[in-house]
Amino acid sequence: MDKNEKLPARTVERLSKYRRLLYKYRDLEEAHIFSHKLADLFNITPEQVRRDLMLIGLTGNHRKGYNIRALIELIGNTIDREGSQHVALVGIGNLGKAVLGFIRKAETRMNVVAAFDTDNNKVNTTIAGVPCYPAHQMDQIIREKTIHIAILTVPPESAVQTAILLQRAGIKGILNFTSVHLDVTSDIYLKNYDIITSLEEIGFFI
Amino acid sequence: MDKNEKLPARTVERLSKYRRLLYKYRDLEEAHIFSHKLADLFNITPEQVRRDLMLIGLTGNHRKGYNIRALIELIGNTIDREGSQHVALVGIGNLGKAVLGFIRKAETRMNVVAAFDTDNNKVNTTIAGVPCYPAHQMDQIIREKTIHIAILTVPPESAVQTAILLQRAGIKGILNFTSVHLDVTSDIYLKNYDIITSLEEIGFFI
Numbered sequence: 001m002d003k004n005e006k007l008p009a010r011t012v013e014r015l016s017k018y019r020r021l022l023y024k025y026r027d028l029e030e031a032h033i034f035s036h037k038l039a040d041l042f043n044i045t046p047e048q049v050r051r052d053l054m055l056i057g058l059t060g061n062h063r064k065g066y067n068i069r070a071l072i073e074l075i076g077n078t079i080d081r082e083g084s085q086h087v088a089l090v091g092i093g094n095l096g097k098a099v100l101g102f103i104r105k106a107e108t109r110m111n112v113v114a115a116f117d118t119d120n121n122k123v124n125t126t127i128a129g130v131p132c133y134p135a136h137q138m139d140q141i142i143r144e145k146t147i148h149i150a151i152l153t154v155p156p157e158s159a160v161q162t163a164i165l166l167q168r169a170g171i172k173g174i175l176n177f178t179s180v181h182l183d184v185t186s187d188i189y190l191k192n193y194d195i196i197t198s199l200e201e202i203g204f205f206i
Numbered sequence: 207m208d209k210n211e212k213l214p215a216r217t218v219e220r221l222s223k224y225r226r227l228l229y230k231y232r233d234l235e236e237a238h239i240f241s242h243k244l245a246d247l248f249n250i251t252p253e254q255v256r257r258d259l260m261l262i263g264l265t266g267n268h269r270k271g272y273n274i275r276a277l278i279e280l281i282g283n284t285i286d287r288e289g290s291q292h293v294a295l296v297g298i299g300n301l302g303k304a305v306l307g308f309i310r311k312a313e314t315r316m317n318v319v320a321a322f323d324t325d326n327n328k329v330n331t332t333i334a335g336v337p338c339y340p341a342h343q344m345d346q347i348i349r350e351k352t353i354h355i356a357i358l359t360v361p362p363e364s365a366v367q368t369a370i371l372l373q374r375a376g377i378k379g380i381l382n383f384t385s386v387h388l389d390v391t392s393d394i395y396l397k398n399y400d401i402i403t404s405l406e407e408i409g410f411f412i
Contacts (some may be wrong), residue, residue, distance in 0.1 A: 009407060016406040021387055041387065085409045095304035098359075102385060102401050105362070110405045149408055153304075156311070173408035175401070179308060181227055181247065189411045191404050195308050195381070198397050199316045200222040201215060202355055202379035203291045205395045 011052050012079055017042065018052075019075045023107060025068050034065035084111040086147040088171070090138070090162055091154035092117045092127055095177055099151055100128040113145050135162075142169040149173045156180045217258050218285055223248065224258075225281045229313060231274050240271035290317040292353040294377070296344070296368055297360035298323045298333055301383055305357055306334040319351050348375040355379045362386045 007015075018038060025031050035053070036046040053059070053066065056078045060066045087103075089096055092115050103112055115132045117123060123134040133141050141147075150171045154162050159180035166174060173189040176182055179197075184190050213221075224244060231237050241259070242252040259265070259272065262284045266272045293309075295302055298321050309318055321338045323329060329340040339347050347353075356377045360368050365386035372380065379395040382388055385403075390396050 007410075009411065012407050012410045013403055016403040017387075017400070020402065041389070043392075079406060079410045081409060087405065093304065094300040094307070098299065098301035098304060099401060101300070103405070106385065106402045108402050108406065110402065110409060148412055149405065151405075172412035175404055175408060179312065181223075183247065186249075189408050191408055193399055193404070194223065195305060196226065196312045196314050196316065197219055197222040198381055198399070199293065199309070199355065199357075200285060200314065201218050202381060202395050202397055203287060203316060204213075204218045204285045205215065206354055206378035 007055060007078070011055055014042070014044075014048075014052050015056065015075045015079055018049075019072055019079075020107075022068050022072050026072055028068070031068045032061065032064040032066060033068055033071075035060055037065070080109055084109045085149060086114075086145055087112045087149045087151060088138075088142055088145075088147045088166075089115040089130065089151045089153065090135075090166065091152065091158070092119075092122055092132060093153065093155070096151075096153040097128065099153060099177070100130060104128055110149070112151075114141050114147060116141075138165055139169040142166070142171065147171065149175070151175045151177070152182075153177045213261060213284070217261055220248070220250075220254075220258050221262065221281045221285055224255075225278055225285075226313075228274050228278050232278055234274070237274045238267065238270040238272060239274055239277075241266055243271070286315055290315045291355060292320075292351055293318045293355045293357060294344075294348060294351075294353045294372075295321040295336065295357045295359065296341075296372065297358065297364070298325075298328055298338060299359065299361070302357075302359040303334065305359060305383070306336060310334055316355070318357075320347050320353060322347075344371055345375040348372070348377065353377070355381070357381045357383070359383045 021041060035049040039046040039049045056074055058074055087110050089100060089112050103110060112130050115127060115130045116135050116138050117132055118135045122132050125132050148171060150166045152174055156178050159178035163182045163184060167188060176190060176192045179194050182190060227247060241255040245252040245255045262280055264280055293316050295306060295318050306318060309316060318336050321333060321336045322341050322344050323338055324341045328338050331338050354377060356372045358380055362384050365384035369388045369390060373394060382396060382398045385400050388396060
């Protein structure tokens, strides 16, 4: 599928989730799954699942559903880029370490190749398998290692300034954990994990 | 506004974000803000902002926009419950500690009143101002302290079992950081922070 063809963000998100759930079945032979079963697992409608999979050119078999291996492969062909994608982690506090641990354990082509911090006890060491560089080398290392994605886990007071530096260094996507509003240019794909907002949303709906 | 009236989840999320951004202006007298300015700050359309605020019964002034203090107050009346809401943090690893730090610094009625862990070095201590209890007391403490919201920061392998225990104890909302798919009943408001999915989404769109 042409990578440039526009898929909705929600579809990409769901495709990524479907795949990770399906990974656990892929050692089975000839395994199939119905759209309504996938739908149940994610609390969405079967129509939604079928629509998502139709968008990547897959239709299920009425008697058996979708072939799981074919599904995993097609999702990969659609949402993965060639090879692994280089990611930088900026800020190695408790949160940064936890995020590194998550990524390390997960099966993904996302590859954290550099971490940055200002703490002299951390720089020039290796943390969870990732080399840690001083913050002032950020621009240089990001360019050298062709990193396009950054995970922002710095303290809130450093968030805005760090985001500016990341943009200048050529970063194209940011996963922002700081709960700070970042005013990035439109060519940056920004995703915010805003813990307080999420808690308030939960508080409202329960 | 009647709390039971249905607001869309996305609207509640945006209202919470508007408010946190506006907090920094509230010491000003007579300060107003236009919908297009708020829209710019969140990369959404002015129509979206106006629609959200119309849903909570507020219309702006054509010459000056929205009164900021009135806006903050009305959002609070709409999305906050009376008093503070009790929250439990389950799992005090790096991630749990980071989340506690966030909440402590933020201005919110979300109040973490108990943390749980299985590590004997952590239980019966106070971490970031929050008393830490052994996991086996979870049911009892959650009932005693009338906690309805849980933040799940346990290791992935404990996620499913812990979520079952939380539901049994009467938890109504879960913020799930484990990247593990949880199959909760429909009366639980579940919000997932799925780091790998988010990274793959960023990787696709940049």
